[in-house]
Amino acid sequence: MRLISLGLRYDDNPTIRKDIAMDALIPQKSPYATPVEASKSYYWCSCGQSKAQPFCDGSHKGSGFTPVKFDATESKTVYFCGCKQSANKPLCDGAHKAIA
Numbered sequence: 001m002r003l004i005s006l007g008l009r010y011d012d013n014p015t016i017r018k019d020i021a022m023d024a025l026i027p028q029k030s031p032y033a034t035p036v037e038a039s040k041s042y043y044w045c046s047c048g049q050s051k052a053q054p055f056c057d058g059s060h061k062g063s064g065f066t067p068v069k070f071d072a073t074e075s076k077t078v079y080f081c082g083c084k085q086s087a088n089k090p091l092c093d094g095a096h097k098a099i100a
């Protein structure tokens with residue numbers, strides 16, 4: 001969960017601050033099995049808004065989220081988190097199983 005602050009000003013009244021919780025969207029409730037190549041870097045979407053899941057397409061701009069870089073050390077299939085709730089971002093840790 002991310003918190004953002006909005007400053008609202010009404011004429012002579014003092015600035016009013018309000019915190020709003022922003023959660024990542026959940027593109028899917030399972031991981032993305034994705035082949036990666038050794039020595040390449042990948043940018044995992046953390047906001048859930050990308051149309052190129054599981055990777056960033058720039059849709060996060062202005063959301064407070066930023067992509068998470070993944071450096072592949074070997075060529076293999078990686079399981080990128082699809083629910084955006086993993087504590088081991090960008091990889092799946094099974095947290096999706098707790099989502100209703």
Ligand code: FES
Binds near residue numbers: 029081092
């Ligand atoms: S898809 Fe997010 S923890 Fe498995």
